[in-house]
Amino acid sequence: MFQEVSTRADFPGMELEVRRFWKEQDVFNRSVRQRQGRPAFVFYEGPPTANGLPGIHHVLARAMKDLFPRYKTMRGFYSERKGGWDTHGLPVEIEVEKQLKLNGKQDIERYGVEAFNKLCRESVFKYINEWAEMTEQMGFWVDLEHAYRTYDTSYMESVWWILKQLWDKGLLYEGFKVVPYCPHDMTPLSSHELGLPGGYKDDVEDPSVYVKFALEDEPNTFFLAWTTTPWTLPGNVALAVGLDIPYVRVRQGDEHYILAKARLSILQGDYEVEADVDAKDLLGKRYKPLYEYLVPDKPAFFVVDANFVSTEDGTGIVHTAAAYGVDDLELSLQKGIPVRHVVDLQGRFRPEVEPFAGLFVKKADPKIIDDLTKRGLMYRAETIRHTYPFCWRCGWPLLYYAVTSWFIKTTAVKGQLIRNNNAIDWVPPYIKSGRMGNWLESLVDWSLSRWRYWGTPLPVWKCEKCDDRRCIGSVAELGLTLEADLHRPYIDRVTLPCEKCGGVMRRVPDLIDVWFDSGAMPVAQYHYPFENEDVFKAHFPADFIAEGLDQTRGWFFSLLAEATMLFDQSSYKNVICTNLVLDKQGRKMSKSLKNTVDPIEIMSKFGADATRWYFYASVAVGNEYRFDPSAVQDVVRRFLLILWNTYYFFTNYARLDGFQPGGEPVPVGQRALLDRWLLAELAAVINDVEGALDAYDPNSSARRLEAFVLDLSTWYVRRSRRRFWKSESDADKRSAYQTLYQVMVALSQMLAPFMPFISETIFQNLAARKNGQPDSVHLTDWPVAAPEWSDEELxxxxxxxxxxxxxxxxxxxxxxxxxxxxxxxxxxxxxxxxxxxxxxxxxxxxxxxxxxxxxxxxxxxxxxxSEELKLEGLARDLVRKIQELRKQSGFAVEDRIRLFYQGDGILAEALERWRDYIATETLAVAVARGGAPDGASTETLKIEGHDLTVSVVRVAAR
Ligand SMILES: [Zn+2]
Ligand SMILES: [Zn+2]
Missing domain, CATH: 3.30.1370 (Ribosomal Protein S8; Chain: A, domain 1)
Structure with missing residues (x-):
C-alpha cells in the first residue's frame, strides 16, 4: 500500500529526507558500482577552489555536471565521478596576503615563504564545509572522498612528467617576450587569463594623445604619433610606418606635420597639404628623442617599416616602445633596435628617468602629458573610453612588459589544436569556431612562468657555471619520494650536479601557471604514468565536461592544449559551456553591487530540485540567465506543484481504492482512449527526452518533460477524474489506475537525472522494492516504451x-x-x-x-x-456554487451530504429539472425543498440575478 501524500508539499524538507536515505543506503556508490564492467561514460570534474564561498553560478555548472552522468548511468553506462580541487595559484596567495595584511612580494619574503605557503595550504579548504554542503544539498553526485588535489605530491609529479614530455619535444623554452604583467603581484600572466572574469574591462577611461616627434634635419617639422599609454613614451625607440600607406606633409601655422593621408581628420583647425610623401622616403629618417634618459648605446630614434601599421586609428605612424608591446618588441628585435626598460618590475619609473622616478606608470601619465605640453610636443591630448586588461585576481591594471620567462610553444601545434578542437562537440555549437576557434587562430605561445610562491615549481634546473639546463620529470630523479613536499622553499634547496661541467645546478625560481595544473588533471588525477596505467587509459578521453563559458581560454584550453601536445587528441569529446548568471536587471553579480545570491539560502527556501530545474528549463545552454529568486519560486508553482498534485491525486485515490501495482494488466488495446493516448504520449516523451539528452541539450529535454507533465495534469487527469471517483471497480477503472501508475513511475525515472529528490520521493512511494524494482529510482534503468504504446495516429x-x-x-x-x-x-x-x-x-x-x-x-x-438549454446551464452553475459551499463548510471531497433549498423561480426550476444530476455531482444523498436542520450551512446563491437559498448537511463518509 502506498503512503499517504500530503496536499501541502514541503520540498526542502523532503529533500533532506532523501539525502539521509541516500547516505544510509550508499545509493550513489551503488549506482556507480552496479554498472561495473559496462561501457564507460567518462566525466571529468573541473576543479573548483574552495577558498571562496560557492555562488549560485556554481550550482548552474554542477547541475549540468550532475545531469548527464546520472542519465548515462540509468542508460547502463559505468560513470565514475572523481572529484577534484584546484589548490594553487594567485587566488590562494591573495587571500592569505589579505588575511596577513601583507602588501606585495617584499612583505611575503619578509614574512617567510615557508610560513606563507603553509597558510596557503590551509586556506585552500577554508570554505570546504560550505562547498560540501552546497554539493550535497543540490544533489551533485561526485566522489569527494577520492578527490584529486593539485597540491599533492603525486599530482605535481605527474605535472612534472608532462612538462618533461614537452621539454623533450622542444616545446618548453625560455624566452624574452612581452607578456601581460601584473605590477602588483609582480608576475607575468598569460593571455588566456585576460579572458577570465575580472580580466578585460570595457569602458575604461585612458588618455588619448597625439605626440609630436621633431625631425632632426628639418626644422619645425614633426612626425605625429598616437598612443593611449603616455607612460610608454619615455621608452620610445622608433617610429613605424607602413610601406603601402600614402603619407602627406601638412602645414599648420609655422609647423609642418607628417602623417597618413587617410588620417588627416585628426588634425584640429585649418591646414594646408604641402606634399605627398612616399613611405620609402621616410625610412631611416631620424628624430629627436622625447626623453634623453636611458638613451641606448645602439642606434635608435629613426623611422622603420612595419606590417602592423594601419590607418584604422591614430596617425598611420606608430610610436614604438620596444619593451612594452608585443609588436614593438618583435619589430625592434628584427630591426636591431635596442630594447631597454625605463620601468621596473613594480611598474614604477626607474631612478634614471628623473622627472618621473618612482612613479607608478598610470600615475605618471598626466605628468608626462603636462611635460610634453609645456615643451610644445603635444599636438592634442584628450581621453577615450576603451577596453583594457586588468589582473583577474588583484584588479590592478596590467602592463604589457618584456620579461625573460618560460613559455610553451603552443604555436608549434596550432594546426593540431585547431583540428582537435574541430573534433569536439561544443554546446552551444557556435563556441567551436567562435570563441574557441578565434582564440586558437590568434594563438600565442603560452606564458607559463609565475614569479610567485604557492604553486607547482617549474622543474628546470640551471647550472651556475655553464648555464646548462635540465628538466626533471619525476621525484626519483631528485632522489626524493612521494613523501616530499615539492613546494617552495623546500624544492629550491634541492641542487643537482651538472653532468656537463660538474658545477651546481639550481632550480629556476619560476612557478607554473595554475591553469597548467588543471589542464593536467586527466593524467595527474591518477598519478599517471607512475601508476594506474589501466585506470588512466580507461578514463581518457572524457565523454563529457561542463563549465562556464569563461573557461574557453581557461580549463577548456589547458585541457585541449596539454592533451594535444601529449597525445595529439582532445581530452574531451563533449563540452557544455554555460553562460553567466546575471541578476534580474541583467547586471553581473558582485559583492559591491550587493546582488549576489547565496545558493544554500535559495535551495533551503525553494528546494534544490526547483533550483536545478530553473537552470535546465529557463534558457538554452549558452544564453545568459537573469536570475531572480521569484523565478525559482515560479518553477515550484508552474511545474513542481502540478507534478505534486498529480502524484497526490493518484496516490490518494489508489490508497482509497486499494489499487495494487503488479495485478493482471489490462491489455493496451483494451484500455480507454485516453489511456491509450497517454501511453502513446509517454512513448513519445521517452523518445524525445532521450534524443535531447543524447545531444547534450538539457533545455529541450526539460521543456519536453514540462509539457508532458502539463498534458498529464490538465488533460489526462482532469478528463479522467471521474473514472477514479466512481465507486464500482471495473476494467475501465483498472485500466485508468494501471495507466497512470505506469506513467508516474516512468516519469519519476525520466525526472531522476534532473530533479533527483522529488523523483526519488515519488518512486520510493510508488515502486521501490515492489515487483523486483530496486530501492532507489537512481538504481533503475531508463524507461523503455513498450512497442504497443506507440500510436502516432491517436x-x-x-x-x-x-x-x-x-x-x-x-x-x-x-x-x-x-x-x-x-x-x-x-x-x-x-x-x-x-x-x-x-x-x-x-x-x-x-x-x-x-x-x-x-x-x-x-x-x-x-x-x-433554448429554455431547456438555459435550465441546464443554470443547473451547472448551481453545482459549482454548491461545491463551493461544501468546501467553505469544511467537508472532505468524499463526504456525502443532504441538500435543502428554499425559494422558487427559475433557479428552483432548474434544480427540480436537474435534481439527479445535481445530486450526483455534489454527492447529495437527498435533495429536499424546505428549511434545513440545525447545524446546516446555509447560503443564498445568486446566479444571473436570480436567488436561491441552499443548505448542506454532512452525512457519514463512505
Ligand atoms: Zn595582480
Ligand atoms: Zn655546468
Missing part, C-alpha cells in the same frame, strides 16, 4: 481535438457565452471525428451535437439558447 487526432477545443472556447468567449451554458450544436469544417474523440470535444465545449461540413478545420457554434 496522438495526431487528439492534438487536433485539443486544437478544436481551444478554438471552440475562444468562440464561446467571443460570443460571451460561458462554458457552463450548454449549446445545441457545433459545425466543424472537417472530416468527422471518430465517436470517442467527438465525445471528448463535445464534453469539453459543453455542446450537444457536432455537424461536419466542408473542409479547413474551422468551427462554428450554434449560439441559440
Amino acid at each position: 496522438r495526431r487526432q487528439m492534438s487536433a481535438v485539443r486544437r478544436l477545443v481551444a478554438t471552440g472556447l475562444a468562440a464561446r468567449n467571443a460570443a460571451g457565452i460561458k462554458v457552463r451554458q450548454p449549446l445545441r450544436a457545433v459545425t466543424i469544417a472537417d472530416r468527422p471525428l471518430q465517436a470517442d474523440l467527438e465525445a471528448i470535444l463535445l464534453e469539453e465545449l459543453n455542446i450537444k451535437a457536432a455537424r461536419y461540413q466542408g473542409q479547413g478545420g474551422d468551427l462554428t457554434l450554434d449560439t441559440e439558447i
Whole structure:
C-alpha cells in the first residue's frame, strides 16, 4: 500500500529526507558500482577552489555536471565521478596576503615563504564545509572522498612528467617576450587569463594623445604619433610606418606635420597639404628623442617599416616602445633596435628617468602629458573610453612588459589544436569556431612562468657555471619520494650536479601557471604514468565536461592544449559551456553591487530540485540567465506543484481504492482512449527526452518533460477524474489506475537525472522494492516504451481535438457565452471525428451535437439558447456554487451530504429539472425543498440575478 501524500508539499524538507536515505543506503556508490564492467561514460570534474564561498553560478555548472552522468548511468553506462580541487595559484596567495595584511612580494619574503605557503595550504579548504554542503544539498553526485588535489605530491609529479614530455619535444623554452604583467603581484600572466572574469574591462577611461616627434634635419617639422599609454613614451625607440600607406606633409601655422593621408581628420583647425610623401622616403629618417634618459648605446630614434601599421586609428605612424608591446618588441628585435626598460618590475619609473622616478606608470601619465605640453610636443591630448586588461585576481591594471620567462610553444601545434578542437562537440555549437576557434587562430605561445610562491615549481634546473639546463620529470630523479613536499622553499634547496661541467645546478625560481595544473588533471588525477596505467587509459578521453563559458581560454584550453601536445587528441569529446548568471536587471553579480545570491539560502527556501530545474528549463545552454529568486519560486508553482498534485491525486485515490501495482494488466488495446493516448504520449516523451539528452541539450529535454507533465495534469487527469471517483471497480477503472501508475513511475525515472529528490520521493512511494524494482529510482534503468504504446495516429487526432477545443472556447468567449451554458450544436469544417474523440470535444465545449461540413478545420457554434438549454446551464452553475459551499463548510471531497433549498423561480426550476444530476455531482444523498436542520450551512446563491437559498448537511463518509 502506498503512503499517504500530503496536499501541502514541503520540498526542502523532503529533500533532506532523501539525502539521509541516500547516505544510509550508499545509493550513489551503488549506482556507480552496479554498472561495473559496462561501457564507460567518462566525466571529468573541473576543479573548483574552495577558498571562496560557492555562488549560485556554481550550482548552474554542477547541475549540468550532475545531469548527464546520472542519465548515462540509468542508460547502463559505468560513470565514475572523481572529484577534484584546484589548490594553487594567485587566488590562494591573495587571500592569505589579505588575511596577513601583507602588501606585495617584499612583505611575503619578509614574512617567510615557508610560513606563507603553509597558510596557503590551509586556506585552500577554508570554505570546504560550505562547498560540501552546497554539493550535497543540490544533489551533485561526485566522489569527494577520492578527490584529486593539485597540491599533492603525486599530482605535481605527474605535472612534472608532462612538462618533461614537452621539454623533450622542444616545446618548453625560455624566452624574452612581452607578456601581460601584473605590477602588483609582480608576475607575468598569460593571455588566456585576460579572458577570465575580472580580466578585460570595457569602458575604461585612458588618455588619448597625439605626440609630436621633431625631425632632426628639418626644422619645425614633426612626425605625429598616437598612443593611449603616455607612460610608454619615455621608452620610445622608433617610429613605424607602413610601406603601402600614402603619407602627406601638412602645414599648420609655422609647423609642418607628417602623417597618413587617410588620417588627416585628426588634425584640429585649418591646414594646408604641402606634399605627398612616399613611405620609402621616410625610412631611416631620424628624430629627436622625447626623453634623453636611458638613451641606448645602439642606434635608435629613426623611422622603420612595419606590417602592423594601419590607418584604422591614430596617425598611420606608430610610436614604438620596444619593451612594452608585443609588436614593438618583435619589430625592434628584427630591426636591431635596442630594447631597454625605463620601468621596473613594480611598474614604477626607474631612478634614471628623473622627472618621473618612482612613479607608478598610470600615475605618471598626466605628468608626462603636462611635460610634453609645456615643451610644445603635444599636438592634442584628450581621453577615450576603451577596453583594457586588468589582473583577474588583484584588479590592478596590467602592463604589457618584456620579461625573460618560460613559455610553451603552443604555436608549434596550432594546426593540431585547431583540428582537435574541430573534433569536439561544443554546446552551444557556435563556441567551436567562435570563441574557441578565434582564440586558437590568434594563438600565442603560452606564458607559463609565475614569479610567485604557492604553486607547482617549474622543474628546470640551471647550472651556475655553464648555464646548462635540465628538466626533471619525476621525484626519483631528485632522489626524493612521494613523501616530499615539492613546494617552495623546500624544492629550491634541492641542487643537482651538472653532468656537463660538474658545477651546481639550481632550480629556476619560476612557478607554473595554475591553469597548467588543471589542464593536467586527466593524467595527474591518477598519478599517471607512475601508476594506474589501466585506470588512466580507461578514463581518457572524457565523454563529457561542463563549465562556464569563461573557461574557453581557461580549463577548456589547458585541457585541449596539454592533451594535444601529449597525445595529439582532445581530452574531451563533449563540452557544455554555460553562460553567466546575471541578476534580474541583467547586471553581473558582485559583492559591491550587493546582488549576489547565496545558493544554500535559495535551495533551503525553494528546494534544490526547483533550483536545478530553473537552470535546465529557463534558457538554452549558452544564453545568459537573469536570475531572480521569484523565478525559482515560479518553477515550484508552474511545474513542481502540478507534478505534486498529480502524484497526490493518484496516490490518494489508489490508497482509497486499494489499487495494487503488479495485478493482471489490462491489455493496451483494451484500455480507454485516453489511456491509450497517454501511453502513446509517454512513448513519445521517452523518445524525445532521450534524443535531447543524447545531444547534450538539457533545455529541450526539460521543456519536453514540462509539457508532458502539463498534458498529464490538465488533460489526462482532469478528463479522467471521474473514472477514479466512481465507486464500482471495473476494467475501465483498472485500466485508468494501471495507466497512470505506469506513467508516474516512468516519469519519476525520466525526472531522476534532473530533479533527483522529488523523483526519488515519488518512486520510493510508488515502486521501490515492489515487483523486483530496486530501492532507489537512481538504481533503475531508463524507461523503455513498450512497442504497443506507440500510436502516432491517436496522438495526431487528439492534438487536433485539443486544437478544436481551444478554438471552440475562444468562440464561446467571443460570443460571451460561458462554458457552463450548454449549446445545441457545433459545425466543424472537417472530416468527422471518430465517436470517442467527438465525445471528448463535445464534453469539453459543453455542446450537444457536432455537424461536419466542408473542409479547413474551422468551427462554428450554434449560439441559440433554448429554455431547456438555459435550465441546464443554470443547473451547472448551481453545482459549482454548491461545491463551493461544501468546501467553505469544511467537508472532505468524499463526504456525502443532504441538500435543502428554499425559494422558487427559475433557479428552483432548474434544480427540480436537474435534481439527479445535481445530486450526483455534489454527492447529495437527498435533495429536499424546505428549511434545513440545525447545524446546516446555509447560503443564498445568486446566479444571473436570480436567488436561491441552499443548505448542506454532512452525512457519514463512505
Ligand atoms: Zn595582480
Ligand atoms: Zn655546468
